[in-house]
Amino acid sequence: MDTLTSFPIPVALNSRAETTFRFLAESTSVNFGGKVHGGALMKWIDETAYACAAMLWSGRYVVTVSVGNIRFRRPILVGNLVELRSRVVATGRTSMHIHISVHAGNLKVGELQQTTDCLMVLVAVDETGQPTPVPPFVPETEEEKHLAPSTRWTSRTRSMRLWS
């Protein structure tokens, strides 16, 4: 049980571009419906994306510039094993596009199921808070090539006026 804590820690580094966090959902994260609070989940997503972009990919301090397309597919129950997989899917000059996929469940009764996914953009910044270059990500596998165009989605939505 020593690898399962309430604070997400990386347990598997498949490559420099991706990381996985696993932990148990504690009762301190419950919402009024008895499930894991969406805000708690978003905090875990943000922390996972930070680790991927700052510690694995760029080696720089990074800030979140955008969170897009978050989809809550299934609730997470208190006591579930929660797994957050984050990976770089594209880079710009200073930005890193990170896809985060959340899986959860009770391994005693079945496999983990995807509950949530989203796309975040994080930007590396220097000591003065100005954007600074990051290593380029070159998609190699078919799946990576499939995910890479997500950058076009964020570019499009940036220019959209969603409210007045």
Ligand SMILES: CC(C)(COP(=O)(O)OP(=O)(O)OC[C@H]1O[C@@H](n2cnc3c(N)ncnc32)[C@H](O)[C@@H]1OP(=O)(O)O)[C@@H](O)C(=O)NCCC(=O)NCCS
């Ligand atoms: C992130 C920040 C430094 C960017 O500064 P800026 O003057 O807008 O810089 P730029 O216009 O050069 O943009 C920097 C990068 O962000 C990207 N970007 C800017 N707005 C974006 C958006 N809405 N969606 C996706 N990417 C965006 C740009 O495309 C650029 O990426 P690239 O260099 O790979 O092409 C600045 O906006 C900031 O400090 N924001 C606050 C961050 C914050 O507090 N986050 C919450 C806590 S971590």
